[in-house]
Amino acid sequence: MRGCLLGGAIGDALGAGIEFESLEKIQAVHGPQGVTGYVPAYGRPGAITDDTQMSLFTVDGLIRAHIRRDSGGWHPPTDVHLAYLRWAATQRDWGPDERRPDLGWLGREEWLYAQRAPGQACLSGLSGPQADRLGTLDAPKNPHSKGCGTVMRAAPFGLLTSWEPGLVFQLAVECSVLTHGHPTGYLSAGALAVIVHTVARGGTLEEGVHLALALLSERPSHEETTAALRGALDAVRAGEPSAERVEALGEGWVAEEALAIGVYCALVAYDVKSGLLLAVNHSGDSDSTGAICGNLLGALHGDTALPPELLAGLEGRGTVLELADDFVLELMHGPELHGQDAGEGTAWAVRYPVVR
Incomplete structure (x- = not known):
């Protein structure tokens, strides 16, 4: 749990400062290896x-x-939708609105109230006239969008380790269409969730990819996502890992390319840091591909394998840890935390108020 969320955040932060730069410029500024650690973005490394x-x-x-x-x-998609609306408030408000009892502790974290190049589909799907409407598979939000904003947030669904893989896939899909309605977008999110789920249950990355491919084959319009994952597997077999092989998979601005790059870099990594650096040093959406790779490697190796120098400098590390531990606590001891004897005034109910 900790490893997946922290690994994703580290990969995200490694790519944040070079997200919109070409590989040529990255290497010109940072040397032939590209970035080897955090570079300043949004005012800090x-x-x-x-x-x-x-x-x-x-x-x-x-x-x-x-x-x-x-x-x-x-109905989990409803609660995830409400959570994304709380995220959307962090993109337009100066800080937490104390008049809102639904925010909970995460929504009151002032450091989260910052725009960090949010995707347009995420913003448009969660604001304006359609904000409160729940996107569904039959009537998705932004039906033509397959931006990577749908897949870069999907890893947590894979941490529901007591669920069956097919249900994990379906939940990730149903929560993707809250903002992204193109089949390639939501199927890529389902694929990442299943790969994370496989690893979190003790399987290998390869097993996760093959299970994702099997589940994809049952869905209409799976061809782009399937081809992207097969391209990642082909790249693994093609030879020594390189930035050029990463770039052959795409730039990562769309969901299936971000998924393929993240999966490829995780598969060829000889340790966590090497995989993360490979995932961000390319011409494209470096933070999203780094985040996906980090989710996978963190789930595979755990938080103790994460590079300590990167962990120490990560913005919001305490928040990520606290939320990860709360997730475990809820999954393992939920009935004790909000059973019949746990009323609305309990600490857990204050941390996670449920709007009736």
Whole structure:
């Protein structure tokens, strides 16, 4: 749990300062190896972007969904949608609105109230006239969008390790269409969730990819996502890892390319840091590909394998740790935290208020 969320945040922060630069410029400025550590972004080294912000709010929504289940209601996409609306408030408000009892502790973290190049589909799907409408598979938000904003926030669904893979896939899909309605976008999110889920349950990355491919084959319009994952596997077999092989998979601005790059870099990594650096040093959406690779390597190796020098300089590290631990606590001890004897005034209910 900790490893997946922290690894994703580290990969995100490594790519934040070079997100819009070409590989040629990255190498000209930082040397032939590209960046080898954090470079300044948004006023500091180690800053995270909207990728980590939205991943954190995904976890917040999943925690509240489990709380609602024990109170008689159970529709996780609704709670994740409400969580994303709270994230959207961080992109337009100066700070937390103390008049809102629904914010919980995460929504009151002032450092999260910062725009970090959020994707347009995420913003448009969660603001304006359609903000409160729940996107569904039959009536998705932004039906033509397959931007990587749908996949870079999907790893937390894979941490529901007591669920069956098919249900994890479906939940990631249903929460993707809250903002991104193109099949390639939401199927890429489902694929990442299943790969993370496989690894979190003790399997290998390769097993996760092949399970994702099997589940994709059952879905209409899976061809782009399937081709991207198969391209990642082909690149692994093609020879020595390189930035050129990464760039052959795309730039990562769209979901299937970001997924392929993140998966490829995780598969060929000889340690966590090498995989993360490979995932960010390319011409494209470096923070999103770094985040996806970090989610995978963190889930595979755990938080103790994360580079300590990168962990120490990560913005919001304490928040990520606290939320990860709360997620575990909710999944393992939820009924004790919000059972019949746990009323609305309990600490857990204050941390994660469920709007009725």
